[in-house]
Amino acid sequence: MDRHLISRGLNRCSTGKFALWVVPWAALLLFGLYAAGLCLVKGLNQTNMDNRFAFGLWIFLDLTVIALGAGAFFTGFLLYILKLDELRAVINSAVVVGLVCYSGAVGILAVDVGQPLRFWFTFWYPNVHSMLTEVTFCITCYLIVLCVEYLPIVLKNRKLRDVPSMLVFEYHLHKLIFVLAGVGTFLSFFHQGSLGGLYGVLRGRPFAFREGLGLWPSTFFLFILSAAAVGPSFLVLIVSLVEKLSKKHLVRPRALDVLGRISGLLLSVYVLAKTLDTLLWINRTSPERGFPAAQFYSWRPFGTWILLAEIVGFGLIPALILLTPRLRARRGWLVSAGVLACCGVALNRFVQTVQTLALPTLPFDKFLSYYPSWQETGAFLAVVAYGVLVYSFSFRYFQLFPEERELKLEAPRKEEEVECIASFS
């Protein structure tokens, strides 16, 4: 039914099969939109956040998806600025992942603030000393950049290519792509850092507060590094998952190998930096503010295991796997390391958000726990469903993997070669 919309030379499942895939996700999206609507109409009393747990599941989600979506800017940076041409095979996919992550994060933020209609106040009365101002400006600008970067992918649609003016528009957009990659990289570096800075500047929260360089606390740099490290890993996971679900060979192993190697390299630098930062915080920053660091880990379930898990289990181990060429060459190891790295960044964002708020600062106050309400969980799931739907439609109707057609043509040739060799032997 929709064959005329699918790019020439690409095989996609039937419309019925695609509809079967889409319907459950659309239902989940609708459920999530209902939950988010309740929060907008009735207020944030629908959530389980409270005066102590001012942030909850949604801020954790925002920080995590923005870190995972870093693959978009970082792949663009590697391809267009550092000229790593192997990554051309995954750049479109990276842009879609980035767009989904950033737009999802902005969408959930709109529900998370008490007065969403006042969003423009931040632009009108900006407090230049606030990290949140920096985050708001950079994320908004970068989302616009991502939308513009997404346009050439949309314009590659078979039907749109029949319109001559669209071809001209696409040609001009391509000329802009290097500028967009540069601007996107700059904005992304800043807002990834500012998201880390959000917590690092909290002087009143010794668990989160960090010393730093000039205006920026160390978490500013750690967030940039961790996002740049896991962004490529998340891209490897997405590509592998799409290959598995679609039962198609979409990119040559070389591109994934480059992504894995870069991810491993940055992850090892991050682990080293995080370790040094933690030691400095334990031995100087926290005690100087009257809080022995050990006491932060005396509240169950947040024991020292969480620190070890973050640095060793989800940092050092995936870094070593990704830095070993023999292991990286095997898809199972590559994907496992990617999963560990992504879990690590999620755990880091969880610690920054939830553990920071759970720990009391007043000596006579108590430790609190928090469980999200169904409305919060529903809105969270809506972002996941939205992401799956945008990616699924993009994969079906646009050419996300430029090598897909070549790989499809090569596959029968290889089979013929095998048959030939078999018949001669």
Added chain:
Amino acid sequence: MKRLGMTIDIDRCTGCGACMLACAVENNIPPAEAANDRKGLTPIRVYRIENGADYPDRRAAFIPVLCQQCGHETPCVHVCPQQAVDIDPETGVVGQMPQRCLGCRYCMAACPYHARYFNWWDPQWPAGMEQTLNPDVAPRMRGVVEKCNFCTGRRHAAAEAGKADYTPACAEACPTGAIRFVDLNAGTPQGEGHFRLLESLGTEPKIYYHSSKAWVRNQSRDRKGAVQEAHHG
């Protein structure tokens, strides 16, 4: 010019909660049916601490905690993305502008005293109760943050009436005189027994506490003191 502050004598506080009630009435805090310990609006909140000893040596004390009006690197002022929090240069009072607040709650996360509160519900009063509202204080809408502002409404009303001094509702209501509203320019409380909450953070709070009991001071001052107190029994 005054630098407004408070002294709170913990030894005098009986934990009666009159300050909390007076604050709620003065500041038009609406009754919220579903509000609980964690979602209620309590710009001043009385905590109970105990010395941990067994009977007959068991002792308790009450610590009223309100916005500490931090005077140095005020945590909430720095973080607000749209300048909805400011410091009055004349009095040093940290103010909150609900009409500019986005409701992002970053200031609440930043406050070490947990003295900022979010309006989780629309303000609603039972029929007829609107008549009791204080005309000097505007009710706040749902979705914004609020906090103690040393009864700014009273200060403005006093200024309009040509009076130089005023007293916040909590200090006025305290039956034992534990809460006193003071001009810190006339001298800050010094000497044995005086302390401020979390002084080690360097935020220079303008609320000064006093207790003659060492265990109260140790448990209140900072977490290091509380931990040591726990270890020493």
